[in-house]
Structures are given as C-alpha cells and as structure tokens.
Amino acid sequence: AQKITQTQPGMFVQEKEAVTLDCTYDTSDQSYGLFWYKQPSSGEMIFLIYQGSYDEQNATEGRYSLNFQKARKSANLVISASQLGDSAMYFCAMRGPGNEKLTFGTGTRLTIIP
Amino acid sequence: DVKVTQSSRYLVKRTGEKVFLECVQDMDHENMFWYRQDPGLGLRLIYFSYDVKMKEKGDIPEGYSVSREKKERFSLILESASTNQTSMYLCASTLSGRGYNEQFFGPGTRLTVL
Numbered sequence A: 001a002q003k004i005t006q007t008q009p010g011m012f013v014q015e016k017e018a019v020t021l022d023c024t025y026d027t028s029d030q031s032y033g034l035f036w037y038k039q040p041s042s043g044e045m046i047f048l049i050y051q052g053s054y055d056e057q058n059a060t061e062g063r064y065s066l067n068f069q070k071a072r073k074s075a076n077l078v079i080s081a082s083q084l085g086d087s088a089m090y091f092c093a094m095r096g097p098g099n100e101k102l103t104f105g106t107g108t109r110l111t112i113i114p
Numbered sequence B: 001d002v003k004v005t006q007s008s009r010y011l012v013k014r015t016g017e018k019v020f021l022e023c024v025q026d027m028d029h030e031n032m033f034w035y036r037q038d039p040g041l042g043l044r045l046i047y048f049s050y051d052v053k054m055k056e057k058g059d060i061p062e063g064y065s066v067s068r069e070k071k072e073r074f075s076l077i078l079e080s081a082s083t084n085q086t087s088m089y090l091c092a093s094t095l096s097g098r099g100y101n102e103q104f105f106g107p108g109t110r111l112t113v114l
Helices: none
Strands: A003-005 A008-012 A017-020 A022-024 A034-041 A046-052 A064-069 A075-079 A090-095 A108-113 B005-006 B010-013 B021-026 B031-038 B043-049 B054-057 B062-069 B071-077 B087-094 B109-113
Touching: A003 A090, A008 A017, A008 B031, A008 B071, A017 A108, A022 A075, A034 A064, A034 A075, A034 B087, A046 A075, A075 A090, A090 B043, B005 B087, B021 B031, B021 B087, B021 B109, B031 B071, B043 B062, B043 B071, B054 B062, B071 B087
Parallel strands: A008 A108, B010 B109
Antiparallel strands: A003 A022, A017 A075, A034 A046, A034 A090, A064 A075, A090 A108, B005 B021, B021 B071, B031 B043, B031 B087, B043 B054, B062 B071, B087 B109
C-alpha cells in the first residue's frame, strides 16, 4: 500500500522568502511518480510539478522545484521568492505502476504574509 | 484549453435523497476519478473508471455508486444521502500510458446533506 505524509498542517511565510513544504512517502514499488498540486481558495486543483522515481535530476518548473531524496523517501516542494498568490493548500500525491490512481497526503495550508 | 466540468458548484440535499453528481471532460481521457475532500483528511478516492462501463472501487466506496455510459461523462451517485456525506467532491481525468500523466480536476461540488 502507498502512503503520503505531510506533517505541516499550516505554515506562515514572509513574502519573497523561500518555502519548503515537506512530503514523505511509503511504497514498496520501484517505479512510481510524485506530484504536487496547489488548491487556492477557489477550490480547483492546479498541477505544479512531477518527479519520476527514476529521474536523476530534481524536477523544476519556474519558481517550483522538487527536492527528491529517494533513499529518505522524501519529495519536498520548494517555492522560491514566495508571492501573495502562493497562499493556498498544497497537496503531495503519489502514483504507483500499472494504474493512474493517485494517493494524496492531507495537505499543507500555506499563508504568505505581506 | 483542457476542461473538466462538474454539474454544480454547490448542492444542498436532504437525508435519504438520491443525489447525482455529474462530471464531463473534453480531453478524450480514458481514466476518470471521483474524490471527496475533507479537512485534515486530504483527498480520498471513491471510485475510478478506466474505460466506458468499467469501474473500480477506490478507498472509500461505501454509500456511493458510479456510472460511465460515455467516455466523456462520469457520474457519482449517492443512493440515499446521509449527513456524513457532506463534503467537497472533486472529479478528475487523465490519459492512460507510460510516463507521467497529470490528473486534471474539475472545480468541485460542495455538497451539504441536511
């Protein structure tokens, strides 16, 4: 069975600072994928970034990067130069091999302070 | 622009009513999903479908059923709504295949059962 753990229910960060949102996972599969989604107050889930278990480089997408440490089973999201619009819920999710199902963590509510 | 739509943003029903939540995607995706989202619990998979007329139970299928008669449409049915089914319901879709396929989400339906 797959499990995603997000230990930070809420975070407050000053605008323009970098943010790290923690995500650890548990799986016995060798092939898997890790996703981060953002959910603003409007409710829609927005895909941010993806990391495959065999990817050697950490994924990056603009201000988002994924700090992937396979041995420690962690996939932390790093947001550089935070903006007020980054205030939202953030979910880490994992997909195993053979199907398209995602297992989600409980989320972290990020609030950016001006 | 890819799109997943849900029939209602807000819905209020009474205990014992039969409730239909509709989801439509215009991306020709094989896979469709229904999640419920509750504070502190993240997103939990109710049912998913990988093809027309095919369905599989997710993690919390009790009290729900689904229907997929056409590729673009996936319906969630609450046979007899109960107050513990008050929640946010999110529909998603994705392609099948190797590599990463992000799930695209609809805007969500906030259901209140009185």
